[in-house]
Amino acid sequence: MSEAEAESPLIKALPPVSDYLTYLTIVEYNLTPENLPILHKVLQDQALTTNIGWDLVHLLVPYLPESEQCLQDIARLGNPREVILKVTESLRLIEFEQEEAPEEPTETLAGATDSRVRADSSTYPIRTAQTAEGEKRPGSSQMVELPPPLPLPVSQCIALLSMLSILHSRIKTKYPSRFLSTTMQAILGSFSNAGSHREELVLAIVKATRLMLGIQRPALPSRKSSGMMSAWPMATSESAADPEGVTAGAVDLSHEEKAMQTKLLQSFITHVIEEYMLNLPADEEVPGLAWCGRIMEKVQPRRIIPETQTVSERFQKEEKLHRRIDAVGQLVTLAQDLKLGDDELLSAAITVESVPTATHDEDEPPTSAEDIPLSRLGSLLLYTARQASSILYDNGKAASDQPFSIFPDHQEILKNCLSSPAQGTGTLGTEPETLVDAVLALGLICLERNAVGEPATDEQFNEYLQVTALLSSNCPSPNLRGHAHYLTSTILRSQPDDNARLTFIRDTLEHCPFENLKVSAVGWIKGETIEANPPTSHHGHDHGTHGEGSDTPSIFATPLALDSLAPFIFPSLHADLITAPLQDAWITFQTNVSFYLAALNFVYLLLSAKHLHRKLSIADLWQNTDVAGSFLQPLRDASARFREEMDGGGRLADERSDTLVAELSLLDETLARVTKAVKFLNE
Template identity: 70%
Template sequence: MAEDESPLIKALPPESDYLTYLTIIEYNLSQENLPLLHRVLQDETLAVNIGWDLVHLLVPYLPESEQCLQDIARLGNPREVILKVTESLRLIEYESLDQDIDGPVEHALTGTPDTRVRADSSTYPIKTAPTADGEKRPGSSQMVELPPPLPLPVSQFIALLSMLSTLHARIKAKYPSRFLSTTLQAVLASFSNATTHREEMIQAIVRTVKSVAGVQRPILPARKSSGMLSSIPAVGDAPAGDPEGTTSREISTEEVSMQRKLLQSFVTHIVEQYMLNLPSSPAEDVPGMAWCTRIMESTYPELVIPGKQTISEHFQRDEGLHRRIDAIGQLVTLGRDLKLSDETLLTAAIAVEKVPAVSGSQDEDEPPASAEDIPLSRIGALLLYTARQAAGMLYDTKPAIVSTIPFAIFPDHQEILKRTLSASSPAAGTGTLGTEPESLIDAVLALGLVCLQHDSIGEPSSDEQFNEYLQVVALLSSNCPSPNLRGHAHYLTSTVLRSHPDETVRLAFIRDTLEHCPFENLKVSAVGWIKGETIEANPPSHSADHHHTNEQSESVGYEPSIFAKPLALESLAPFLFPTLHAELVTAPVIEAWQTFQAGFSFYLASLNFLYLLLCAKHLHHSLEIRDLWTDSDIAGSFLQPLRDASARFRKELTPNGALAEEVSDRTHAELNLLDETLHRVTNAVRLLNE
């Protein structure tokens, strides 16, 4: 059919009224006549009258319909079109992204006809395309790799945001923040529903926010395989003005502040949505951005296992992980472009969220009345602040990028723990601490590691505050499903514990953990803490005359370490080497077995510490190990019940025994390890008499 014979040409107004012409377009719209519609829409009067009603018709035809959508954004009534664009953003259906990508994709907007099958790959760019010098001669072209096509819902999101960039620039109103508020809510709602391709969407978001805010900084190109923004069209002719706008009124300072605060708040909410929904891979154990591990690898390269790929290398080589770095990097840069200061982010991170008063007439979509009414996302602000600090350490950026706002373990990091994680205090319980998103736990712990690297511990206001901080972080080292995060929480706990100058406070915390902590793996950590204190306070160079040296030191006013005296071990002995007869020997065998399984790691840790005390002869006199062995009845109350329990369990771990269902290679290996350790400890006892 000749173009002149097309209904899109023959029915052009004034041949038909605008409503009739719109109906004709709806019934005749196809992929083939999109170029013709693009030509028709160059008529500004036509675009103003029907443009906003075409948006929902054209969105299902993306990416081929981009030119037409841009025509509408450029020439249609911006106030009407922007309402349709925000409505379309909210209606994007991302469920198809979770389905088989090779299967047919359903229509992506609620209420729109399924006018074509999106599985037709011919509508997308092929994976390779020729490049030529314009002459069709041999050797003038070559094949170059193109990014893979984006799914329809993602293409819709990107194209609609591209329209918003044009539309917001066109609107001339006294209160443009009212349009901006509605737009940002729709973008955030749509982004929150997406499950894949979020990095591509973030680049579109960054581009749009920069356009609205007037930021001139160019966006860094994405990796070629990401497919980011492949559907954004080139800028065409200049957009039309706002037919309802006025240029005589200047925008007030308050209105400018409102727009900036809206954009700042939006960025923090995008950061929160992106970070808290990063996919986790338990097999790889890469929590979120893995800031903790990458900081430790950067700070202590000597601890990296030779020949083993580091997490930092994994982020560089793995396409998906590297795109996380790209996305967060763009959001960090955008936050700076929007003048989001560290002080502002920290204030928001520890703010107490206000619960709005319940009012039947209150409209949740009502625009804010002032910039002060626009809150930043508390979690998003924390994550953005952490990203800045991590960048300063990982990439050796200029000092200006690192916060000049004082931030220390006490009180700042402790306040972050209270406001961010599930347990604000030990009294809050231990049921949910450690179950937060891994990316959030990683960020919180990373801030603590940054403090340690900067030697920024601060001063706890009281011993109670000190203990509360350690209890929360120690519980993280026990409860986190990620071994990676448990290790970093343990390192942070141990380092902060050792930082307290008062040895009695450190001893009291170790004792409290051993005596009251319900988590056996945390008690294992406590054994490690007392072992470290003992070794440091009693170096091997202090021989048998160490007691005499202590007396001389006291005579000149020097007080030796409490861990160099028998008192520390005496006070901890009932918890380091507890009486186990009732729990493991006389209790019903099933119950005893459950107790043994729960405490196995702790029993081994205590046995190994005991072996150290027996073998390190330089400790025998100064710490009175022989009296400790005798007075605490370690042989009878701790060692013998473990021997008896091992024999009892072996007897029941038979086909006809009470523990027949528990038989496995692991259970036998545990009992063998226990017996071997008990044998080594027993043989070392003779050293007390030498």
């Protein structure tokens, strides 16, 4: 011991010179970064650390990362039952808002001596350090890149997690689940408050959980510049025994206690993945892990636009996206270590949870494994991650412990994990993008596996399509709207009963208030019409038959389908666009112009495709529905009316823009094409 150390108050006041309470006070008043090495030596005294260790936790946490060794000493040698209470309390008290503090200039930080200032910075003036091999060979210049230092709150959370992994292994009791329950809630609460560096925290949580389980699984290799911590400093000395625990032999845990511990950890992981994924930054092009986009690129590469960067390429090249995959991959692997099966995840995903684990009263820990629910949405996300992995990475694993198909399984997911339209909340599609992406991805996976199943009733079929169709209309993300539309269209076409398909299309056109969804419905009837009425028909083998091997014509190969839909595809527009007040007519026009254009393009197809005229009675349709007088003419008159009011200081002068003028020009051109095509009816 050096002379300076011998003169330190932390040495001179050691018991028995002072009692433990007095010594603790002396440590508190003399604690500085410079004194931490001395305190580390002092804490090797097991009796001292057992008596004062738990009161030192809150004093040492602000001095991280320099105080890491001292905290490890307390975790190894302090009274584990007392220390664990202080650690969980400290986890809850971490103020993560410090992460948002403005960064100081590098020049100032380079000379800073306060460890807390340096730790709180996201800059790194010193980026390299000499390697261990370089230290052994004088003159060696071999260096290794160091990641930027983590903000202090993140360092605090990771250090406390490291302590918990040691403390739980030391506690010897017949009911360790009581300590585990409190710990899991504290970790989840602290993680929920973190605003950044969440991937580092996920990795720390996974490591701590594995150490509690006694699992020694090597960490997945992370990218050099990712900033993900590969390991935390761990004490090399042996830990002390639990002074209040069983002194001889291993604790014989009951079957119920083991089951409770397992279920607590399983529940914890589902809540962690829910908290992590549902709070990922919103991105219209990359929602969450973009499972839908990456799956479609994998299974349908022909849909990729040439010479454009794919979503999969972005996840490979962009560090922030690659880190998401790493973090979720760690959680998925841990769930496998915990033997969390697909059947359990699916069951939890369609079960409305009563009270989540994170809000249980800590004074009343669960009394049985059945009292501990898995997170509903976390279970869904974990299950989706597994299924998506089997497609994206061709890992050869079994798709699932149990079959999963559109009907009835995916429909149950839609009902229970999204805002069902039946609830009347009107929020379907506004859920977190990550959640919508996961739900739609499961549907796309079913299509890839040809696992559609059969709806029990036409009502069930319609209910499913109503939800996916509303998603294709309501989602703020155009990316997700496109995937929802693809899923809706594909499932609609999978229904062998053309009457059921027609009913859904008619209901959408008649009752749906969303213009873009009505545009989709026009597309559906156009596709049905083209498929059921090919230009050249081979006797007995054309697509215009109802059912495989049947000679009964499809309803879309008869005039009945178009006759039933015509009033909704070509509605009378005179009252809405001509006699209505100008502002009301203008709003109606802007809301429905895409639908009007879709309907015009469809009627142009019907007029131009001469082989349809006799078969579908297009001339009768044209006259009986009065397409020319009630649909086309009001559109012409409305276009002229709006143009007039936009020019010369009219009432719509403020509305005029290049986009709107172009839109009116497109409408006029389409109307002209349709008008010219009418002559084909008389040929």
